[in-house]
Amino acid sequence: RSVTIWEKIIAVLLCKGDLSDEELDAEPCSTVELFRFATTPQKALFTMGIISAAITGLLMPLNQILSGNVANAYLTHPNETAGDSAALAIVTHIVYLYAAGTAVQLLLNFVQQHLLLTVTNSVVDTLRREYVSAVPRLDSQSLDSTSPGKQSTELNDNNDKIRDGLGEKFALVVNSSGIFILSLVTAFAYNWKVSLVLLPLGPLGAVVTGLSGKFSARTIKQHMETSARGASLIEESVMNVKTVAPCNGQDEMVK
Known part of the structure; x- marks a missing residue:
């Protein structure tokens, strides 16, 4: 498949290797293509949820x-001294700001979760x-190459991945x-020398996250394949129980 320049840059930053050599069972679907199944009001609600998430991220460094x-x-x-309340007045003002910011973040988090999950x-x-x-529009060759149990398992697994990706x-x-952008700007505004020393930690964290995602993706793929085979075998055993039982194949099917 053709790989865009943006995908190559992200792959290099996250240590994913050459995406053109990656073996895929199906053509990947972009996030924009998923929203062809959404109505215009749903797209607007999703945008509002993403904006709430962005504002929440911008408010986190303020704490x-x-x-x-x-x-x-x-x-x-x-x-x-006891009669001087300058520090107390400053701290009280900061506490009020902190409480207001916490209330706003709580409200935005609720709005974000509700809109995105809906x-x-x-x-x-x-x-x-x-x-x-x-499924009924598939030809006979496509239907013979798979089983209803495998299709059901793949459908549920892929739907869970889409729900987890879009919703969370x-x-x-x-x-x-x-959080990263505002923290970076604020850090350079307060002390650019110390911030410049700590700046490489950002890309390092992205590399570590990319490597962990690469290893977990391999495990998830193996899990999906094993689950699909198990579902297909269970369905075959249940539907053909009259054949399995006379042949004493129960133990073999269970194994």
Whole structure:
């Protein structure tokens, strides 16, 4: 399959190797193509959920900034007397900001989860209906090359992956990107020298994440293949129980 330049760059950054040599059972589907099964209001709701995830990510570094300001308020007023409430006033103001930010983050997280899960469940339900309606249109050769049990297992596994990707992972990427960008900008604004030293930790974390995803993807693929074979064997045994039992093949089928 043809690999775009953007995919090659991401593959190099995440240590995924050459994508053109990767063996795939089917042509990958982009996120945009998945939304052809979504209506216009659902697309708008999904966009609102992603925006909520981005805002939540941008607000996360502010908590660390406020915590640092609390420590700075006490450090700049070390010899405060009982009648001097300058540090207390500063800390109280910061606490109010912290409480307001926490309430906003809680609200945005609720909106994000509700909107994304609602849209994702609708898209997955539409995909399931389209898949089931397309099965009778397959030719006899395609139907003979697989089994209903394997098709059902693959459908459920792929739907779970789509639900997990659109409902959680997509928002997690946006949220983490917002945290990283604002943290980077804030760090350079406070002390660019220290930030420059710690800057390589960002790409290093991306490399580690890419390597872990590469190893986990191999395990997930093996799990799906084993699960599909098991489902096919169970279906064959149940449907042909009259043949299996007279031939004393129960133990073999169980193994």
